[in-house]
Amino acid sequence: MLRFQGTRNWVYPLWIDGRFQRLRRWAFLALHLILFLTPWISIGGNQALRFDLQERRLYAFGAIFTASDTLLLLFLLLFLAFSLFFFTSLYGRLWCGYACPQTVFLEAWVRPIERWLEGERATRMRRDQGPWTAGRALRKAAKWALFLVAAFIVSMAFMSYFAGARELWTGRAGPVEYTLVGIFTVAWFWDFAWFREQFCNFLCPYARFQSVLQDPDTLTISYDPARGEPRGADAKKSGRCIDCKKCVVVCPAGIDIRNGFQLECIGCAACIDACDSVMTRLGHRSLVVYGTLNQLQGKPTRRLQVRTVVYAALLLALAVATGAVLATRVPFEASVGRAPGSLYTLDDDGRVRNTFLLRIANNTASADSVAFQLALELEGLPDAELIAPEVKLAPEEGRLVPLVVRVRAHDVVARTIPLRLRVRSPLGERVLATTFKSGGESGEEERARAEH
Ligand code: SF4
Ligand code: SF4
Structure with missing residues (x-):
């Protein structure tokens, strides 16, 4: 994390396996397949999904939408916004932990490359704190080169939705498209190589809105102090948390979930799997769990809050309005x-x-x-x-x-x-x-x- 005095605490998350990490890997695989394969699917002679900015047309699964369909675009954007509000009020930051491109690319490309070339957490920390040697420089150079390749592939996949996959990947797209690929590549490379979790902490507007989108009945990842505290190694005198800090060292946001809800938490569930790996050996359940604040405090949880119902009603109204516009649309x-x-x-x-x-x-x-x-x-x-x-x-x-x-x-x-x-x-x-x-x-x- 970036401190206000300008120095940065580099985060070295430890790799962890567990049921939630396996679930995330399946989600990442599905999202990669959608991202990379969709532009190559052709329906009615056109790319299945393409935003042709030059012609101001959207090709969407056989239909063509133009500027005269702006109302539909407005409905779609409102639908996406309210869907996010609806799901966030119920399930917290599931999007951040399982589907956000920032998380998906960092977990699927950046961290595996880093681990492969520079070793696990302790080795990476030791190397980074040591002097610059030829081996360290070579590893860094190789890592950044691979990050650059990953950034380029991601940018090409993204631009395929605008420039057309076939044109872009075969060199037939225009200079504007390739310039944009270059700009996105530099931006992703900077993110992969340095910016990382700071994007969630300082730039992402969705992360900033969490405190108003969530309430005590929202599903979040929390530490259970009633079972865990007082923490310590002495099992007789202490709660169940043995203060091994495994939930801290796996955290890609560099926070300690035991300090309570924090805006930096992206809901990746690595701390749940980490604590699970410790607690199951001791015959207990993980002290970090998916749950609502009310549940942790022993209060009843009401999943259907007024605002959840309002969001659901708005979503239904938007779906009906979109259906009506589509049904009467003249192509x-x-x-x-x-x-x-x-x-x-x-x-x-x-x-x-x-x-x-x-x-x-x-x-x-x-x-x-x-x-x-x-x-x-x-x-x-x-x-x-x-x-x-x-x-x-x-x-x-x-x-x-x-x-x-x-x-x-x-x-x-x-x-x-x-x-x-x-x-x-x-x-x-x-x-x-x-x-x-x-x-x-x-x-x-x-x-x-x-x-x-
Ligand atoms: S606190 Fe847990 S869920 Fe939140 S970012 Fe850290 S490891 Fe992921
Ligand atoms: S992993 Fe579990 S036992 Fe270890 S410090 Fe975190 S909460 Fe405590």
């Missing part, structure tokens, strides 16, 4: 506007002509082209004539389509008439609002001229 975009610089013209046959530009994009990823049939609806002017080319769009194709609307001059009595354009397709329909312009009643003379 194509369309917008219409007047052609730049055009107001209206009077044709030789006495009709008033307006020119529009229809911007239309097919947001499906199916292999078949979808034909968009255009239908026009004019409020109060049913005899309007629409001149439009036939529009057939391939999946993901977008086009600008010129449209001409002509109305008999006698039929237009106002200068601006609300106009609705209905765009029908096999995928659904959209109704677009615009206006038809004419000379209105003041155009009488023009009309008369056109008629003679």
